[in-house]
Amino acid sequence: MLNIKRQPSSAQSNSSIKSLILMIGLSGFHLAMADDKANQASIPALPKYQQECAACHIAYPAGMLPAASWKRLMNNLPNHFGTDASLDAASVQQISQWLQQYGGTYKRVTTDAPQDRITKSAWFVRKHDEVSAQTWKLAAVKSPSNCMACHQQANLGDFNEQHVRIPR
Template sequence: MTQTSALSIRLAGAAVAALAALFATSVHADSGRLMPRDAPAAYAQECASCHSAYPPGLLPAASWQRIMTGLDHHYGADASLDATTVHDLSRWLQANAGTYKRVRGAPPEDRITRADWFERKHRKLDAGVWKHASVRSAANCAACHPGADRGDYDDDGVRLPAGLSAASRTWWRD
């Protein structure tokens, strides 16, 4: 192999690596659905003990600020945390909050499940799905999205619980 072709191969490899890194970064920044790699252990430990630990990109910064300052009455429960944990989680949520078109405006009551995009995506789902024993509520993303803890909500990965109607099982493909 000549020096010129070896250099060309290294440059091509470097270009591919740079594009892959750029793509991975832009997908994360644009989708907002992915769980950031630097998620604090306290986020999964505290938040996911009651519901899915939602990727912070699913809500705008203002919503996360209101949520974190109202933990003593967090959707009907007292989810209070020590001041240091609140500060650390708040800072991380703010830094990773959604900034793209879909989440620019805060949903009613700062609920992800009340966001326009969430309601539009789940509009054809039978109301009974939310009441199914293994689902219990729209906030239990992991019931149908096995990759929810990683922010993987891809339609191809949806696994609805057994016992749901055939119409419910194909709602996302319409």
């Protein structure tokens, strides 16, 4: 009996290669997300940061901006995006030191964000490129800086896509 091994067609071979590439890519994505989550989990909470910053908006994770951006923001609190967010000197020093230590700890934060805005950073724009201009204008959203509108656990530092609910 003659045993002939059939070679896979080029379509089958291409499909297998594409599947393998997709699996490797997804594995890399999940590892990067896990690294960010591990970085975030290893950053000790700073109650003063939570108290002062979360009084007006969510206390954005320090890793979302590089240390240089945080330094500029902390040095200009009287003009914090059109609002006077001035704090006493001791609070400024404590929060600034913490932000300098933990700023830019996410792998995706490699360069300063334009105007020191998280929502203008390259990674933010890339991650939200499918969000329409109309969505940002919804009454429940109002602006890209309102993370809680869609990321239901943003106040806990959890921006996992599994917890995203875009308002209608």
